[in-house]
Amino acid sequence: MTTGRVFDIQRFSVHDGPGIRTTVFLKGCPLRCRWCQNPEGLERAISLWHFENLCGRTGHCQDVCPTGAITLTPVGVEINHAACTLCGDCVEVCPNNALAFDGRDITTDEVLAEVSRDAIFHEVSGGGVTFSGGEPLAQPAFVRDTAAALKSRGLPTTLESSFHAPWSSIEPLLPVIDLFIVDVKVADPAAHRVATGVSNELILDNLRRLTKALRGEGRILVRVPLIPGYTATPENLGAIADLLVAVDPSLPVELMNFNPLASAKYRRMGMAYEFADAARAYSPAEMAGFQSLFAERGLTVR
Amino acid sequence: MTVAQQPAVTGPTERIRGLKERMLDEPRYLSIEQALIVTDVYQAHEGETAAVKRALSLAEAMRRIEIHVDPDELIVGNRTTGVRAGVVFPEAGISWIDRELDTMSRRPQDRFNVRPEDAATFRARILPYWQGRTLEDTLRAEDGPLLDAIARVVKINQKDHAQGHICPDTAKWIRLGPAGIRAEAAARAVFATPDQREFYDSVLIVLDASMDFMRRYADLAGEMVATADSPERAANLRETARICSKLAEGGAETFREAVQALWFLFALLHLESNASSFSPGRADQYLYPYYLADIEAGRLDRAGALELIEALWLKFNQIVYLRNSHSASFFAGFPIGFNVAFGGRDEAGRDESNELSHLFLEAQSHILLPQPNLSARLHEGTPDALLDECTRVIGLGSGMPQVFNDESIIPALEAQGIAPADAVNYSIVGCVELSTHGNNLGWSDAAMFNLVKALELAMNDGKCLLSGAQLGPRTGYLTDFASYEDLEAAFAVQIDYFFEKMIEACEKVEEIHQRLLPSAFLSSVIDDCLDRGLDVTRGGAHYNLSGIQVIQVANVADSLAAVKKLVYDEGTVDRARLVAALQTNYEHDPELARILINKAPKYGNDVEWVDAIGNKWVHYFARKFEGRTNYRGGRYHTGLYTVSAHVPMGANVGATPDGRPAGAPLADGGMSAVYGRDRRGPTALLSSVARVDSYLGSNGTLLNMKFLPRLFKSQEGSQAFASMLRGFVKLGINHVQFNVVTRDDLIAAQKEPDKYRNLTIRVAGYTAYFTELAEDLQNEIIARTSYEDS
C-alpha cells in the first residue's frame, strides 16, 4: 500500500476538471510562486500551526507539551519547531482548535474510502478525482498507485500540476490519468525564475512531450493564472500564446482570474503576502481582453 | 449533461409590470368588513347550529362583500377591495386582535395599518359578541391548563384559526364549476339521512352564493366597459364579464377560463376559512388540457399563456394571512402558501412534465415574488432541459423553485397507507407539507414536538433550565447516569410523558374545530365528503392524516454525540462539570462550550454514527404513533420541519451539550445542520441528511442550503449544481431549497430597505420579502452557512 502526504481533501470541487470532483491536495512543492494560493502545500514536512485569531490563551498547550516546545508569551503562543516532535497532544487539548497540523499521511485505501463517499455525485455528474497541490508530481508513486486504483473502479482522474518534474515521474501516469491540467505561468525563463524560483525549461519540455504522447486525444488543458505584475501582462500572455501555438495550436487554454481571497489565508497563518488586500479580481472586460490575446492567435480559450 | 439553450429572458409584459408595481405600492390594512357581515348573520341566527351559521354567513359575505376589478386584470377576484389586507376572522380567534390592535402597525413582524374607525367598530360591534365564542376562547376555557402544562415541549397548532394546508380538487372545480358540483350535491341530498341533511343544505347554500359571487364580478366588469379609457381595456373587461358569467353557470373550456376558475376557488376558500395554505397543487397537470386545446385551436399562443400565468402569480400575492405577533414570529413574512407543484412522474416512472411546467418557471423568473410557493417535483427521469431551467431560476435567487423528490416521497406516502395512485399524484401544501390531491384533510401542522427541550429535561431531572419549573417527570440528573444508556432511558421517559399529553391536546383541538368550524364550501371540493354526506372537519375526507413535527434532528444528534464521546467514551468531560455548565449557561465555563463544539463531530459532516443518533430518536418518536388514530379516525405521521420556528423554539430551550447557549436558535429548517457546523461541503451535508430515513418525513421535511450566486455564473458551476440535484434524488432526500444571495446583498438590504423592496428570500418553507422580516430573523439568515463554489 502506498502512502502519500496531503494537506486537504476537498469534496464538491467544480473547477478542477469535469463534473463534481473530489480534489486531493498533495503536500510539498519545488516551486515558490509568489502568489501561491495554498501556502500550506509548499513544504513537504508537516508542521504545527497556531492560529492567533482562534486562540483563547488558556495555556493548556504549554501544559501538555512533553518537550516544552510551546511557550505562552504575552503576545501569543510561540512554537519551537525544532523541539516539536509532532506528538499532537497540544492539538488534542486545545479547546479552540487553534493548533493544527498542516498535513497528514494517508494511504491509497484511505483516499479511496474518502472518495467513495461522493460516489453518487461522481456518477451523476461524470466527475471523479483530481490530484492537485502543492505539487502532486513530487509524490509520483502515490499519485500513480492511487490513480490506478481509482481507474480500476471506473473513476475519471485529473492531474493538475506545474509539470516541474522529471519525465520519468510523468510517463507512468499516462495510462491512469484522464485529464492533464498544465499550469503555464510565465513565458520568459528568467522571469519565470523570479516569479517561481525555478526556470521553465523543464516544464515546457514536459509539455511538449506530453502533447506528443497524447496528440489528438483532448486530454490536456493549459491553465494560466492571472497574477498582477507577474503573469497578467499583454507581453507575457502573448508570449505564452505564441509558445502554445508552436507546441500545438489545438491545446485549449483556460485563464484563471486572480483570487484576492488568498491573502486572508496568509494572514491567518501569520505569513507575509505581497498581494495584500489592494489586489482585486479582474473585471469581465479585462478578462475578455486577456482572452483575446489567445483567441487572436487561433487558440481556444475561456 | 448539457445546459439546454435557455429561453430568451424578455421579462413580463407592460400590463403585468404595471399590475405588480401597483400591488406592491398599495399599503396593507386590517379589514373588518367580512367580520361585520359574519357577526350580523350569527346574531340574526342565534339558535341555529354552527354549520348553518357558518354557511349563511359565508353566503352573505359572498353576496355583500365589496369587490374590485382593475381594468388591466386578466384574472379577477379577491376577498377584499385592497390587496394584501389582513382579514379579521372572528370565528377562530379575536382576543389576540383586541390585544394587538394598537401595536399591529408597528410590531416587529408583518405589520398592518389599522384605520382608527375600524378599531373603534371592532371594539364596539365585533369583539363583544365573539368573546367566549371563538375557537381560541373555547379551547382556552376548556383545555387551557393542559396546553400550558406542555407548552414548553409541545407547541399545539391550529388553536386560533381554521384549518388550512389543504389541496382541494381544483381539477373537478374547473371542469364542473359550482353549478356542476351543486347538481351533484343536490342529487345526493335527495337520499340524505337526517344526520346528513344539514351538511347537504349547507353545501347547497354556499355553492349557490359562490355562483352569485362570480355573477357580481361579471356585472362589475360589464359596467366598467362603458367607462374604459381604451378599446383594449374595454375588450378585456368584456371578456372578463363573459368568463365570470359563464363560470357561474358551468365549467371552463379555455385556458383563461380555467385559470379564472382556479382563482375564484382559492379566493372563496379563503373567504370561508381565512386559513393558511390552500394549495393549487399540480396545476401544470390539470391545466394542461385547456392549454393544449387553446394552442391547437389557435386561440392562444405561448406568450399569451405566459401572461395569464403571470396574472395568476400576481393574484397569489394579493391574499395574505393575518397572524398574531407570536405566530408571525414563527411564520414570518405572512406566507399563506399557494403552493404550485410542477413536474413529477407517473406510477410507471414516466415523466409528466409539460410545456406548462416550463412556463411556470418562466413566470417565476419574471415575477420573483413570494407567491406562489413553486415546487419542482424531481425524479430519476426528469429531463435535463427541465432540470437546467430549474437551476437557472434557482440561480436568480428568489428561493424558488424548491425541490421535492418523487423517488423518496411516493414510497413514504404509500407507507402511510396511501393508495399508489394517490401517492404518485402528491402535491405540496403550505411550505413543504405533503398531501394527496383533492381528497385529504392532512392537518399537517397539528403540533411541533421539541425533542431538544425533552433532552434538556432528561439531563436535569425533568426541570426546565430556564425557569427551574418541574415540567417533566423526575428522571434524575446527568450526574446520576453511570452510562450513556441511562441518559437515553431518561430521554425516552421524558418523550413518552409529553407524547401522551400531546395526543390528548391534539384531539381536543380537533373536536372543537369540528364543533365550531364546519366548512361546507371546502367539503364540496374534497372527496369523499359529498359521498359520505359528512363535513371535512368530521372526517368526511378520503384521507384524514395528522402531522406532528419532530424538532430538531441536528441539535439532538450533536448534543448526544458530544455527551457520548466526551463524557462517556473518552471521559474527558466530567458529568458534574457539564451539568453545572448547562445550568449556568456556560457563563462560568465558556471553555467547555468550545470543547463541546470543537472536540466532538457534528451532524452534517457525513459522520455515520452521529447522523445515526438523529435518525434513532426520530424513529423512536415516530414509532409511538403505531396503532393510534386521530380524532377523525386517520393516521398520525411525522414531519421534520420548523419553517422559521427554530428561532422562537430555541428561545425556549436552555443551554445544550452541542455548545449552544440558552435561548439561541435551534438548527434551521428541520433537516439542516446547526449553522456553521457543516464544514465538509454540500455533498457531505446531503449524505448526512440522507441518513435520516425519508419515510419518517412523510408529512414533509425541510433542508435549507445556501449558495453564492457565483456558482451559477459559470457553466460548470451550473452543471455541478444540476448534478447535485440528481444526486439529491438518488440519495432519497425528500426536500431541499436554496438561497442564492450574497452576504453583502443582505447586509445592504438591511441598511437600505427601500432599495431592496423586491428582494425575496427563502425563510424556511416559504419565501418572504427580506426587508419585511424582523431584524433578528434577518441577522439569522445572514449568519447561515453558505457554500462557496470552491
Ligand code: SF4
Ligand atoms: S491551548 Fe489553544 S487556546 Fe489555549 S493557549 Fe494553546 S493554542 Fe491557545
Ligand code: SF4
Ligand atoms: S505537537 Fe507535541 S511536541 Fe509539538 S508542540 Fe504540540 S505537544 Fe509539543
